[in-house]
Amino acid sequence: MDVIAHLKELTSAPGLSGYEAPVRETIRAAWAPLTTEIHVDRLGSLWATKAGTAKAPRPKIMLAAHMDSIGLMVTQVAGEFLRVTQVGGIDARVMPGQLVTVHGKEDLPGLVAQPAAFLLPKANREGVVPLGELVVDVGLPAERVAALVRVGDVISFAAPPRELQGDMLVARYCDNRASVAALTVCLETLQTRPHAWDVIAVATVQEEVGVKGALTSAFALNPALAIAVDVAFGSGANVKDSPDRTFALGGGPVIAFGPNMHPGLSAALKAAADRAEITHTTESLASHSGTDAFGIQIARAGIPTACLGIPLRNMHTPVEQLSAKDVARTGRLIAEFIAGLKEDFVSTLTLE
Amino acid sequence: MAQKPVSQKPAPKPKARPRPARPVAKPAAKAAARPSRRPAPVEPAAPPIVKPPKATANELDLLKELSNAASVSGDEGAVRKIILDAIRPHVDEVNVDVMGNVLAIKRGPGRGERVLVAAHMDEVGFMVSGHDADGTLRIEIVGGVDDRVLLGKHVLVGAKRVPGVIGVAPVHLLNADRRSAVTKANQLRVDLGVESADAAKKLAKAGDRGVFATEFDVVGPSLRGKALDDRLGCATLVELLRGGPYGFDLHAAFTVQEEVGLRGAKVAGYAVDPVCAFVLDCTPAHDLPHSDEERENAQYNTRLGYGPAIYVADASTLHDARLVAYLQATAAGAGIPYQIQQPGGGGTDAGSIHRNRAGVPTVSLSVPGRYLHTPVSLVRAEDWRNSVKLMKLALEGWTTKILKR
Numbered sequence: 001m002d003v004i005a006h007l008k009e010l011t012s013a014p015g016l017s018g019y020e021a022p023v024r025e026t027i028r029a030a031w032a033p034l035t036t037e038i039h040v041d042r043l044g045s046l047w048a049t050k051a052g053t054a055k056a057p058r059p060k061i062m063l064a065a066h067m068d069s070i071g072l073m074v075t076q077v078a079g080e081f082l083r084v085t086q087v088g089g090i091d092a093r094v095m096p097g098q099l100v101t102v103h104g105k106e107d108l109p110g111l112v113a114q115p116a117a118f119l120l121p122k123a124n125r126e127g128v129v130p131l132g133e134l135v136v137d138v139g140l141p142a143e144r145v146a147a148l149v150r151v152g153d154v155i156s157f158a159a160p161p162r163e164l165q166g167d168m169l170v171a172r173y174c175d176n177r178a179s180v181a182a183l184t185v186c187l188e189t190l191q192t193r194p195h196a197w198d199v200i201a202v203a204t205v206q207e208e209v210g211v212k213g214a215l216t217s218a219f220a221l222n223p224a225l226a227i228a229v230d231v232a233f234g235s236g237a238n239v240k241d242s243p244d245r246t247f248a249l250g251g252g253p254v255i256a257f258g259p260n261m262h263p264g265l266s267a268a269l270k271a272a273a274d275r276a277e278i279t280h281t282t283e284s285l286a287s288h289s290g291t292d293a294f295g296i297q298i299a300r301a302g303i304p305t306a307c308l309g310i311p312l313r314n315m316h317t318p319v320e321q322l323s324a325k326d327v328a329r330t331g332r333l334i335a336e337f338i339a340g341l342k343e344d345f346v347s348t349l350t351l352e
Numbered sequence: 353m354a355q356k357p358v359s360q361k362p363a364p365k366p367k368a369r370p371r372p373a374r375p376v377a378k379p380a381a382k383a384a385a386r387p388s389r390r391p392a393p394v395e396p397a398a399p400p401i402v403k404p405p406k407a408t409a410n411e412l413d414l415l416k417e418l419s420n421a422a423s424v425s426g427d428e429g430a431v432r433k434i435i436l437d438a439i440r441p442h443v444d445e446v447n448v449d450v451m452g453n454v455l456a457i458k459r460g461p462g463r464g465e466r467v468l469v470a471a472h473m474d475e476v477g478f479m480v481s482g483h484d485a486d487g488t489l490r491i492e493i494v495g496g497v498d499d500r501v502l503l504g505k506h507v508l509v510g511a512k513r514v515p516g517v518i519g520v521a522p523v524h525l526l527n528a529d530r531r532s533a534v535t536k537a538n539q540l541r542v543d544l545g546v547e548s549a550d551a552a553k554k555l556a557k558a559g560d561r562g563v564f565a566t567e568f569d570v571v572g573p574s575l576r577g578k579a580l581d582d583r584l585g586c587a588t589l590v591e592l593l594r595g596g597p598y599g600f601d602l603h604a605a606f607t608v609q610e611e612v613g614l615r616g617a618k619v620a621g622y623a624v625d626p627v628c629a630f631v632l633d634c635t636p637a638h639d640l641p642h643s644d645e646e647r648e649n650a651q652y653n654t655r656l657g658y659g660p661a662i663y664v665a666d667a668s669t670l671h672d673a674r675l676v677a678y679l680q681a682t683a684a685g686a687g688i689p690y691q692i693q694q695p696g697g698g699g700t701d702a703g704s705i706h707r708n709r710a711g712v713p714t715v716s717l718s719v720p721g722r723y724l725h726t727p728v729s730l731v732r733a734e735d736w737r738n739s740v741k742l743m744k745l746a747l748e749g750w751t752t753k754i755l756k757r
Contacts (some may be wrong), residue, residue, distance in 0.1 A: 164545025
């Protein structure tokens, strides 16, 4: 599978938290041929089920990758300009000069602008200008903007993807379309690997605003096991002072250990990686994983959950950077783990 | 009882008869009443404003090629090549001087007076200053760029346009202080996607220039791209060379290093030694709303949609009043909207040219542009087309009489 081409496809569709429909269709088209059943749940999360070979009732494993992304939302139409707020965690430092698309009555190409200092409040003139003081310019006169854009319209990043050296890709929304791509790799790999368990790949909604899709999908699905796939902090020039929390691009998936992850499940994942000789690293996450795992773990009566991270530089900016190899490795690792999952695995799972 | 001296009560004033209202003298009438020292300005009878012809596909393609090309101050080769190819069939003589200025002559049938029209080829950007062990590039900024627009941007490095990214530490890993701190240019690194200095050196040498990777685009009535300052001026000058011939020798100077001190123009102005000069540039339009909705933005410098901006005075030049008046009259006579750049700030190649040798009467005409010196600038196509139309008419109608005092 051409991972970079698939990533470019997945990152080309917008899908802000709460407005995931466009990317959901892209994912549905990719996963439908690899699975037997597609379902969209109440909040919009997409479930794709690949049945296992064991006798019914078979245990289920949920693979969660959030499909929503951060973006902006119009708070005011000020003549020909738009004032905005964030949907999810926006890094205001990188916003001036970014290309965006305003999803009004039509999709309008725009850019985020930092007004000249004399137009800003005195307190904001020198430092990082907060998002509330930036404007979006769609290059149209005020009457056209008034006809096409309303308060509440969403705005996505529009920077085009670019390949760097090797297999490095820079694209918007790698958080978390990279993980969705990893699940595609996993489902593809499973086409030729028999597995006892039912596999439900879930593209969850609204992770960026409180893991809401994970919470509700896990409740509805009630899986016996869950693996949340998200992005981990990539190491590099700008994060030299966080050596323990950042991981090399090209170093493979990061398997997390800590209170948010079931230690037995995490250990089993690592064992699968070692057996299959898949390059990987491990991470000690002292608290909140910052991923769907946080919600899934405490759904219903509790679900054994693990968390895999794909190393990513420049997280939460339109220029997120990753290694395509890491995406492929993550998908393969999950497939290997699932292929080796015995029907009675949960009964063997211990907390020690 | 002591009697107060009976003071003559003043006789009650007769009630003022309502007098007919005195006509309020209009200020103009008042002025007319006194002999004034200066003649009243002559208002040309203004023909209606007409829309300029749209750019042809050819003209837009040239602008797109110019905007996308990488030519940072001191390294203008890419734009120079495009311009040389574009103008050679239309000029009598063309030279590249020792700094890289393109000096072209289009002779006219007249008496050979030299009129200089200049536009600068260079843009702001960065230069690779060194290689970090982790494979990233250290950079220095060339020209005036606000540090805050550099973060999280796609860039292209060197003549081979190697793609890179100016990365950033994610906010999740930073404390509140660092999140609100401005990252200075010397802390930035360009990531090419390699992991060692050796690998990076194969892709980009120290001294290579870099630009934002923005691609030119037409968006409704607007044009969007990088380096519209001053590829718009260059495109306009190319069109002027494709027109004519004019009643004088048109000396076109596509200058270098404007962004780092108007330096190419000084040398070009010396070489040409013209009787007067027109400088084509792009000037900031700070016409965004004030943060405080109650306050009016009165310092916009220029505004989009109000036509090309004629300079009267910027930070480096008092533009020649005769040429200013000539441009205004030409515009008014042809129904071309124009605005006056708000005096005081900014600078163009006119700053160098007008002080050259014994002095050169100079005026600048600029297309108003938003977000200049950032990854994406924005102009109205009509303002550009009106600047082309105005310059064409100005050159077609130019005679030495305009400079008569």
